Amino acid sequence: MAQRIAVIPGDGIGKEVMPEGVRALTAAAERFGIEIELTDFDFASCDYYAEHGQMLPDDWFDRLKDFDALFYGAVGWPETVPDHVSLWGSLLQFRRRFDQYVNLRPCKLLPGVKSPLADRRPGDIDFYVVRENTEGEYSSVGGKMFEGTEREVVIQETVMTRHGTDRVLRFAYELAQSRPRKKLTSATKSNGIAITMPWWDERVKAMGANYPEVSVDQFHIDILTANFVMHPDWFDVVVASNLFGDILSDLGPACTGTIGVAPSANINPEGTFPSLFEPVHGSAPDIAGKGIANPIGQIWSAAMMLEHLGHQEAADAIVAAFEAVLAEGDKAVMTPDVGGTGTTEGLGRAIAARISG
């Protein structure tokens, strides 16, 4: 049976990198005899908002729920739609309604890509950020009082539940246990945020009782960010709340040279709903329309999607292809963020050709 994949490019460079993600996906599917059925959607974009006054059609849930996976680009075009409106109107709806409670983001220094950190080589940086993806600081619980007056009050709460926290910690522990180093790092700020964060620390300890082989470090987020820069080799699996995980999963790839290559998987581990795969980067209005965005974040997300769908060989072939093209380092093929003068399409085509063999 064909794998049904919803293709949602979104905004800005999402529309430019998506064709290259699809090119890589199609090349891998052809090579490994995987039947895929791609369906394009124009919603979850600010262009759609401009036409319809909302980011998603009313029936979006029913239209997407039976897909095997969602392949997403990027959201946001602040010139026309405030960022919090576009994000809450699209991506955050997907994550919540499809219960994609794990956001898995690999940080890996790739061959041919220069880390801004001194003397780092491929192999030195290779870890995962596991971000809680449905609650925490992104809960949007709160409100305003006396709006627009001198007495204006604004409140927004962080919501952490035992159910929501334990399930993402379980995923992180399982991942750490499956890796050779078996090391988990948890990020909080328990000295300053003195209710939710110490409680998260307690849940980490409680869950750890089920995973005696996994060694656990607990860091405050401020020193943890410093250590991402000074000692990225310390980390194996890093688990954090929604906001801290979001920040760490931009910082991690930045330490590997460019956020342009970083992929992510928004996973519903039970498979009740489709999972969503997207690059970590956003719509990048500063370079949108120039055809120079790095497509590897989107292409690597395609590999994570194939792995999730059970096609490990095809996923490995995509990763091997972009690693080989990066290692060759042809400046005319590389995009500017990795030191070249090439284009999104040129780099995408080079990788697809390598996948096809």
Ligand code: GGG
């Ligand atoms: N492809 C990722 C994307 O579009 N990100 C935009 C963004 O601001 N995301 C915030 C988040 O992931 O919570």
